[in-house]
Amino acid sequence: MDLSAIWTMTSSDLRQRLRDKSVFIFGLAVPLALITVFNFLFAGIGDAESMGPITVGVAIPDGDQVADGLPGVLDGVDNPDISVQDVVPTDAEAAVEDDSIDVAVVVPDGFGATVLTGGQADVEVIVPADEGLEEQVVTAIVLGYVDRVTALSTVASAASSAGFDEAAVQQVVATVRQGTQSPGLTSVVGETSDEQLGVEAYLVAGQTALFMFFTIGFGVISYVEERENGTLPRLQSMPIRPGSIIVAKTLVSFVLGVASTTVLLTAGSMLFGASFGRVGPIAVLVVATVVAVTSLVLLVTKVARTSEQAQIANTIIGLVLGMLGGAFFPVTGSGWLARLADLTPPAAFIRGLGITSGGGGVTDLGGPLLVMAGFLLVAIVAFVAIPSREGQ
Amino acid sequence: MGQVLTIARTALHRFARDRSNWFFVLVLPLFLIVLIGLQFSDTASSGRVTIVGEGALAQDLADSLEDLDLSVTTADDAEAAQTVVARGRADAAVIVDASAEASWAAGDATSVEVLPGSAAAGQASLQAIETGLGSLADARLQQQALVGVGLAADAARDALADVDDAGPTVSVTTVGDSLGEEFAGLGRFDLGAAGQLSLFVFLTSLSGAGFLIDSRRLGVTARELASPMTANQVIVGEVLGRFGIALGQGAYIVVGTAVLFDVDWGDPLATALVLTAFCGVSAAAAILFGAMLDSPNVASGVGVGVGLVLAALGGSMLPLELFPDSLLVVSRATPHHWAYQAYAEIQRRGGAVVDVLPQVGVLVAMIAVLLPLGAWLLKRSTQRAL
């Protein structure tokens, strides 16, 4: 390789790119502006890290032995932290509306007696219209409690209808009641790793992944520009190896990509408190992503007739892959679209940053790195297979 | 007037001649609307749980969780489930392995592994899963108790099935206004379509400012000014050209989404009025933009940035109803905000022309400020270029 010539071309190109304002605009200014605005918009809207404390007003009829276990069950829940207070049934709705309590649970008069004789009764859970997770949890707990009560009443009805006498029915109910004290089906909570980025970090990662395409484009696409400007023939007439020109351009793309990505991620973590984990694995991920995207832009360069065409094709590819890859909002779900999205470099980049932010190392980055390697491979094969547009 | 129209027509013609514009104008908006629409359909449930396992217990648990209004998917193995949860694509996973199935089938006490996601939704799903497990356990208890007093297993099951409807119920009452009601009448693509309409019309106009700078640099503007027409006529021609592009794209998005995705745009007259006013603001902004900047490259970069930022602030990326109050104040400075409000009036509340007049009034006021300012700056910059 012609190292000194490659270095001369790379450094001269970098100097020119830096003099051109568009690298700063597309590589730094626009993404930072977008991250800032999105940050104002979306912070506080995304997934909460934990549930907040909640006050539940419960109305239990005096002396109702079936229902009086409910406050204890609610009180015993740790996450969210539930505090229980009494509420008068007629005030319950107003109390929820004026926010003095978060949720009200109203057990009707005569609930216990009705239930135990197999009759119908309705427990009312009153929640605010924009209910949060906490309110959903309360509803689930009430449902669970009522389920258990139902278990008693249905088994009593079943026993009676099967023709058992009162004593046998009581025995069946007692068995079930006893059984509910130690349920036969329980859950063990396992450990999960967390590969999700917080809202701020996600915005930074997404915009970085999107604008990487533009920044990287500035390097390789200048090859086509030089072909148009006439500087390419002059370069080719220089005593340098023919391949070193495109190698230098690729290097420029690579340097610009790594630099802008680093600046954006660093600025993102400093300005918006995003955290991405350890530097080593992040560096590996950044390099792999920049290589994959650069190979894609190289391919565009080979196919494009003019630099304008190359710019536009690059923009289109960047936007489509970026949006699909979740640069603006995550493409979730398990359908084909999510699967397709997973295969894009931006998605793999964002996912990789999720892994590193959860403390993952290079070995945990297998999935994202595989995607990048796949892109590189496809780009190389296509690059070789597609005939060049050079010549007169 | 003929000359003015010639300038406008040329602007349209130059725009249409560039094939790449067709992608940005015609394909990209619909692509984005589809992508957003598919997202909306995905997040309708109160929790997302993925289950690993194919046995009877796994199946019963899935049914029981769906009864609790959770959306349930299946994963191939524990590792896949772990990944799905770690990536936030499910709030929690339940792993029902072969030994759990066997011990449950044998009537023994059984436990299944639950992997809650780290976010609050994971903890909330954990509670729901425990409720679901409890009801399965209760059902078995009932059966065992009946068998314990001498009933045959089949008979016990039948007896329980017969009284299934008995017992207490839980009903949930909501109080206060909810976003759910606000968006209730909207199809899955409707909200995204209205937002993207404003985003793209404005963005396309701004990026068209580069053409204007080109014209000035190439001396075309000077030549136009040298022809027997006033500077104002030239500017009106340029504005009309931008306006035509904006309106064409806007109409395409409205008709395209209505036909392809069944988006309900409400009263056509009212929608047309809002769109027209918004396109006017976009065209005026493009003129202002083209007059202020000198390099087409810089203009296209800044244009994309400004276009996206204004769209985000104006509710094209996040419904205004979810905005914090402080940002809502800033948001009012964007034309997107008023278009959003107007389309909301039309789409959600069946508004007609009269109902959107306030919003249209604000948009017209914006034109009244931007257009003279842009025209003045354009005249100045053209003279500078001479």
Added chain:
Amino acid sequence: MDAVLSCEGLERRFDDLIAVDDVSFAIQAGETYGLLGPNGAGKTTTISMVAGLLEPDAGRAVIMGTTVGPAVVEAKAHIGLVPQDLAIYPDLSARENLRFFGRLQRMPKEALSARIDTVLETVGLTDRADDQTKEYSGGMKRRLNIGIGLLHQPDLLILDEPTVGVDPQSRNAILEAVEALSVEGMAVLYTTHYMEEAERLCDRIGIIDNGRLQAEGTRDELLLITGEVDKVSLQGSGDLRAAASDVAALPAVVSVGREPRSLDLTVRDAPSALADIVSTASAAGMAITDVEVARPDLESVFLHLTGRALRD
């Protein structure tokens, strides 16, 4: 003495089109060789093969004993190419452009700095050396374009239509610079479709059309090819009939045509016969008001060789 450049049977096709077909010529040190032909004749393709931008399909170009090719670095070091397009970077200053290309020519650092100053002086850009070249006038850019080709003092300088689109003043400066180079002993390959430039600059000229070298030689040798004679036109009044018959009798005069107010003659070696012709006609009673002499030029050579004009 060996030629600096010798081309032997160069041939290059683009798909079905034969752009250059069996072109052979050689250039000695200190010699300026012109490739004259209309646009699309194959000049740039020939130069591209000589400069190592294109691999010939057949034949070869040898520079200082080394066969040129895109990957033959040693051969390229002998060449300075001045492309027809302005091959300079607009975002860099003249000095930065020169330094960049000088490094690629592997010039040592100190020698390069000194040489850059010299070249800046030569092309008259010393005052504006550190301004970005996008601020330059068209003529300044052209001069820098040539300066870069001279920078490493190549054995062969290739100039591809260096005066296209240049104002008359800059054009003259460029032509003078090229004339000075051959004096310094540099071999120059110069393509143009301007006949006057080829006549003024080139020691030898190759006329190229449709990819083939139609003829080659010094200007005078090429003029002989046509076998044409000079045209002399005498305008005036008086006894044109007598004048015509007297002039026709002169040995140098080949033919005479008589118009109402002029005589059109074809003459061998008009400059030496002109005095006789004028005095004979006057003596015969013609009052001459004007004399025009038209000598054959490369234009007529090209017309003779190809059957069409140089500038279509």
